[in-house]
Amino acid sequence: xxxxxxxxxACLEGAVLAAVLALMASGLSLVFGVMRVVNVAHGxxxxxxxxxAWAVTSMLGAGAVANFVAALVIAPLAVGLLAAxxxxxxxxxxxxxxxxxxxxxxxxxxxxxxxxxxxYGADARPVVAPFNSRIALPWVEWGENGLSLYYPWGLxxxxxxxxxxxxxxxxxxxxxxxxxxxxxxxxxxxTQLDGEMATAFGVPVERVYAIVxxxxxxxxxxxxxxIVPIQQAHxxxxxxALLLSFIVVIIGGLGSLTGxxxxxxxxxxxxxxxxxxxxxxxxxxxxxxxxxLVLVFRPQGLFGAKDR
Amino acid sequence: xxxxxxxxxxxxxxxLFALNWILPAYHHGVVARVMVLAVFAMGxxxxxxxxxxxSLGHAxxxxxxxYGTGLVAxxxxxxxxxxxxxxxxxxxxxxxVTGLLALRTAGVSFMIVTLMxxxxxxxxxxxFGDITHGDDGFVVPNAARRVAEVALSxxxxxxxxxxxxxxxxMIGTLWLVRAPFGRVLxxxxxxxxxxxxLGYDTGRRKLGALVISGGISAGAGAAYALLFGYVxxxxxxVQYSIFALLWVLLGGAGTVIGPLVGTxxxxxxxxxxxxxxxxxxxxxxxxxxxxxxxxxxxxTGALRQVWRDLP
Numbered sequence: 001x002x003x004x005x006x007x008x009x010a011c012l013e014g015a016v017l018a019a020v021l022a023l024m025a026s027g028l029s030l031v032f033g034v035m036r037v038v039n040v041a042h043g044x045x046x047x048x049x050x051x052x053a054w055a056v057t058s059m060l061g062a063g064a065v066a067n068f069v070a071a072l073v074i075a076p077l078a079v080g081l082l083a084a085x086x087x088x089x090x091x092x093x094x095x096x097x098x099x100x101x102x103x104x105x106x107x108x109x110x111x112x113x114x115x116x117x118x119x120y121g122a123d124a125r126p127v128v129a130p131f132n133s134r135i136a137l138p139w140v141e142w143g144e145n146g147l148s149l150y151y152p153w154g155l156x157x158x159x160x161x162x163x164x165x166x167x168x169x170x171x172x173x174x175x176x177x178x179x180x181x182x183x184x185x186x187x188x189x190x191t192q193l194d195g196e197m198a199t200a201f202g203v204p205v206e207r208v209y210a211i212v213x214x215x216x217x218x219x220x221x222x223x224x225x226x227i228v229p230i231q232q233a234h235x236x237x238x239x240x241a242l243l244l245s246f247i248v249v250i251i252g253g254l255g256s257l258t259g260x261x262x263x264x265x266x267x268x269x270x271x272x273x274x275x276x277x278x279x280x281x282x283x284x285x286x287x288x289x290x291x292x293l294v295l296v297f298r299p300q301g302l303f304g305a306k307d308r
Numbered sequence: 309x310x311x312x313x314x315x316x317x318x319x320x321x322x323x324l325f326a327l328n329w330i331l332p333a334y335h336h337g338v339v340a341r342v343m344v345l346a347v348f349a350m351g352x353x354x355x356x357x358x359x360x361x362x363s364l365g366h367a368x369x370x371x372x373x374x375y376g377t378g379l380v381a382x383x384x385x386x387x388x389x390x391x392x393x394x395x396x397x398x399x400x401x402x403x404x405v406t407g408l409l410a411l412r413t414a415g416v417s418f419m420i421v422t423l424m425x426x427x428x429x430x431x432x433x434x435x436f437g438d439i440t441h442g443d444d445g446f447v448v449p450n451a452a453r454r455v456a457e458v459a460l461s462x463x464x465x466x467x468x469x470x471x472x473x474x475x476x477x478m479i480g481t482l483w484l485v486r487a488p489f490g491r492v493l494x495x496x497x498x499x500x501x502x503x504x505x506l507g508y509d510t511g512r513r514k515l516g517a518l519v520i521s522g523g524i525s526a527g528a529g530a531a532y533a534l535l536f537g538y539v540x541x542x543x544x545x546v547q548y549s550i551f552a553l554l555w556v557l558l559g560g561a562g563t564v565i566g567p568l569v570g571t572x573x574x575x576x577x578x579x580x581x582x583x584x585x586x587x588x589x590x591x592x593x594x595x596x597x598x599x600x601x602x603x604x605x606x607x608t609g610a611l612r613q614v615w616r617d618l619p
Contacts, residue, residue, distance in 0.1 A: 030567060038416055038419075038420070040487045090597060090599060090601065093601055094601070097415070098415060098416050099362050099415065099419070100417060100604070101381075102362075102364075102416070102601045103553065103557070103596060103599075103600050104597050104600040104601070106550055106553075106593075107592075107593045107594065107595070107596030107597035107600070108593065110589045110590060110592050110593025110594065110596070111590060111593035111594060111597065112593075113589070113593075114587035114588075114589050114590035114593060115587070115590065117583060117586065117587045117589070123339070147438045157357050207326065213518075239376045243427065246420065246424075250420065253435055264502075281431050281434055281435045283434060284427075285428050285431045285432060285435060288424045288425075288428040288430045288431065289424070289425075291420075291424050292409070292420075292424035292425050293409070295407050295408065295413055295417050295420060295421045295424075296412050296413055296421060297412075299417055301411060303338070
């Protein structure tokens with residue numbers, strides 16, 4: 001393949017990664033924004049989403065589409081409830097102290113991961129995509145008769161990958177509208193601005209925290225369900241995903257949803273492109289160093305506003 | 309320093325020395341390993357326990373020592389002593405560079421920056437697989453594992469060298485935290501603004517603490533490579549940074565003997581649980597959660613409530 005089509009292919013792969021990443025990082029960003037705590041177990045909720053999708057589809061045994069729709073509903077709900085329970089039993093009792101919360105969620109990470117290993121096992125298992133037709137993509141070429149379209153060999157994507165991108169766009173737009181216009185969104189934003197004042201105005205802050213923590217985990221689980229037909233479910237899949245969403249949230253500015261989406265596109269695309277042309281390990285080294293340096297020299301993130 | 313302090317710490321040193329002739333072979337090996345790992349934990353404790361710098365990247369200093377020693381022994385055919393100093397130097401240098409950058413941040417940002425640096429270091433080990441042998445790691449050549457006529461791989465010398473390193477580090481950190489420098493570190497941990505107001509250059513002291521901490525960790529990693537003969541990327545992974553935190557938290561942050569207590573306890577706990585299940589990290593997770601919930605001061609911290617002037 002020539003350079004041009006190859007680049008387009010890399011961009012497409014990058015866009016799928018960016019979509020999933022944006023969804024997952026929005027969850028992390030939401031939790032940090034409202035509760036001011038970093039949830040290190042976020043990657044494990046993503047993994048649980050993927051594993052739950054496998055469990056639902058293999059137990060239900062209906063058609064591929066019905067199976068997948070069921071997984072899209074059940075997995076995020078179950079994971080969200082689990083996370084809310086963890087918030088009420090553990091994080092609430094730590095009074096959301098930032099450092100102790102990180103240590104406790106590290107513990108939670110290992111508990112979830114290892115329990116999955118004990119029950120689900122160490123194998124990677126696939127989920128069948130609800131639809132998966134191959135779509136060949138054209139490329140322009142200067143031929144003898146001027147510009148002409150042709151279909152280079154290997155340049156293609158699948159309908160499911162396009163669906164993932166569209167689904168992520170729809171979900172994130174929905175989340176933004178929800179936060180900006182609904183009453184629940186208003187309450188969350190009020191809690192984010194000033195928890196004590198919100199309490200004074202009768203906002204049940206503890207319940208809001210539990211719901212936000214659950215919703216953040218559900219977003220990660222949703223990302224896990226969407227990715228599992230492309231990439232199999234495995235008990236260790238949360239680690240890389242956590243690292244990437246950390247990177248996205250930090251570069252985008254902690255707690256800023258717009259920044260998170262922009263950063264997800266930036267990181268997803270560049271990761272896709274660097275991985276195709278160079279090595280995935282090099283892409284990750286560059287990304288982690290960039291994050292560390294952004295935090296050191298521009299703590300508000302590339303797109304975040306200065307702290308009030 | 310009170311006489312009770314001395315008798316406690318020197319008593320512990322003497323007890324570990326005597327155990328060399330008492331322990332059965334298996335536990336003899338375990339305690340040798342635990343002492344070296346406890347040195348790593350003590351290094352971590354200087355940063356986390358005494359200065360309040362919660363780093364999530366200390367595995368990189370341990371691994372810098374390990375790889376510094378291992379690579380010099382493997383590629384340059386250096387002897388044990390120069391190789392150990394190469395590892396120590398690598399760790400000190402890395403701690404200085406990462407410290408200069410990471411200490412511009414504090415709190416949660418500091419945790420994430422150190423985590424990211426350590427992750428980049430780990431990935432770097434995988435990326436330069438031609439030199440480092442990547443994921444597989446490598447065995448340290450036997451020629452580098454002897455000093456004069458003594459083979460460091462033999463059980464007896466291995467135990468005694470681990471014991472010597474442990475004893476020197478413990479007495480060293482005990483002295484350090486009792487010295488004026490250490491007192492200022494504790495002041496920074498308790499209230500950095502106030503320490504600065506009193507006229508202390510807190511930035512430089514934190515850097516000093518981190519370099520000492522990284523150096524001790526690297527010394528442990530370098531010794532581990534020589535005594536146990538294996539250098540591998542898994543020691544640079546997030547898991548080992550978490551282990552250091554876990555050992556110190558469990559034993560009691562900011563106590564001199566806490567790291568040994570925590571390492572010993574956790575090592576046997578994991579060792580016993582591997583007989584039952586492969587998912588031994590489950591234990592680590594549960595212990596972490598329980599500690600943050602019920603015992604933020606760890607085992608020695610709980611003891612300290614009874615015995616008030618335990619250092």
